[in-house]
Amino acid sequence: MPLRLPPLPALRFFEAAGRHQSFKLAAAELNVTPSAVSHGIVGLEQALGVELFVREPRGISLTATGADYLSYVSEAFSLIAIGTQRLPNHRADRPIALSCAPTFASRWLLPRLAGFRARWPNVNVSVDTSHRQVGFPVDGFDFAIRLSRAPVAGTAWTRLFGERFVPVCSAAYLDTLRDGSGDGSLDWRRATLIHVHTASEDWQSWIDAAGVEGIDAANGLRVDTIQLAFEAAAMGLGLALGRKPLVDADLSSGALVEAGPPTLASAGAYWLVSAENVERRPELVDFRRWLIGESGQFDTSPEAAHASTHDSNS
Template sequence: MPLRLPPLSSLRFFEAAGRHQSFKLAAAELNVTPSAVSHGIVGLEQALGVELFMREPRGLTLTPEGADYLSYIAEAFSLIAIGTQRLPDNRADRAIAVSCAPTVASRWLLPRLHGFCQRWPKLNVSVDTSQRQVGFPVDGFDFAIRMSRAPVAGAAWTRLFGERLVPVCSPAYRDTLADPAGNVDLRRATLIHVSPASEDWQAWLDGTGTAGIEPSGGLRFDTIQLAFEAAAAGLGVALGRRPLVDRDLAAGTLVEASPKAMAAETAYWLVSSEAADHRPSLLGFKRWLLKEAKCFGTAAGPGTTAG
């Protein structure tokens, strides 16, 4: 007697919605409408005769039956993805898929890709900067570059490089904060924040022992890149993240608003899929990326705290 299996598309909707606890986020990940996800899951619930989600005004939560079912479905999709990744893939157009935050992609990865393409001209690279949560191996990515304090269980993590935090602004804006002797008073500055950053102004104030500055006000942006651009436009003072901000400091579009710098607790990490060490193309890309990071970190110098 054949196994009783629900439609694969409905299971995919359920796995993504259960992982995100959101029809909207699942739809964005799968490139469909939230309505399609909702209808697919309703159909799945009807086919199974079980309610998988509790739909409440405050959001979506899994029922106990749904949470139990999700553990099996997630494992099943992972096994399918792992088995698929382990198959030999000789397609010339098979791209190496990388998920990377926008600022690191534009300021670190992109300037180096030319060297990789020259060395391996037949290998294609696909870079995704959507910043959505990546699930290995289900989402189809080979690598992700993430900022974190430490490795997270479930994938292979390799440290790329760390950061040093130092306040930066435009030369003209610094002049508005300086007294006749050239001393900058950050108490008068508009602080520019990066909303998703785990280490922001409060971390810098605590780490450098700086008092008298209220860190809660100011402007907020969702990427480091936008914060740097806002600072360069004279809108306030951002926390520069060296060495990512070094090119702006060298060009003079940004200047240090304070000599105090501190080593960030977070670092950038390369997260690899299970297949990364089994396919020659992926292993070559990984080794190249780690070599570039080592050179970059050596050139940037150690991230020590300065008073």
């Protein structure tokens, strides 16, 4: 007797919405409308005779039944994805799929990809910079680069490098902050801080660690990406928290200058997260080895000496 399965498109809607805890984000991932996701899940709930989500004015959340069911559906999709990847000659020429933040992509990764292409001209790379959680292997990504304080259980993480924080601004703006003592000291009270409200570490972290007094961390200009913060600082709108090595090109060109010490290490680091079975495709092994090699020169922290690779499945 054949298995009776719920509608598979509705299951895909449910898996994405459950993972994101959002119909809107699920719709964006699947290239459909939020209404289509909502209606599909309502149909699934009717077919199953259970409530999978709690709908509230501020968003959705999984019911206990929905959370339990999601674990089975996610595992089923993972098994299908893994089985498909293991088919002989399955899409052997498909691009290497990488997910990372937009500022990291534009300021660190893309300037180096020409070197990779020069060595492996027949290997294509697809870079996704959307702000969404990546599910291995369901979403089809081979790698993700994430900023995190520590590896996350269940996947293979390789440390690339940590960030170092230093205040940066335009040279002209820096002159407006000098206190007139003649020794180059700055009057931090005059500074307009440019905040990145999506960053896990921002000005308050630097102020606490540096012990600088006279800065009101609650005020200033707020943007949603590091890239915009650097651009605003270069336009003379205030002080941005420079993040080395992402800000290195601006410092080298003179678009930005360091506003003064200290330069402090961040609590987080960039990690390369690898999907399972990377070793099955030689080009993925080459890409991972190349990426780790490119990043090695930037990590001089003590953590890098003993925590370069962490496989949390072990």
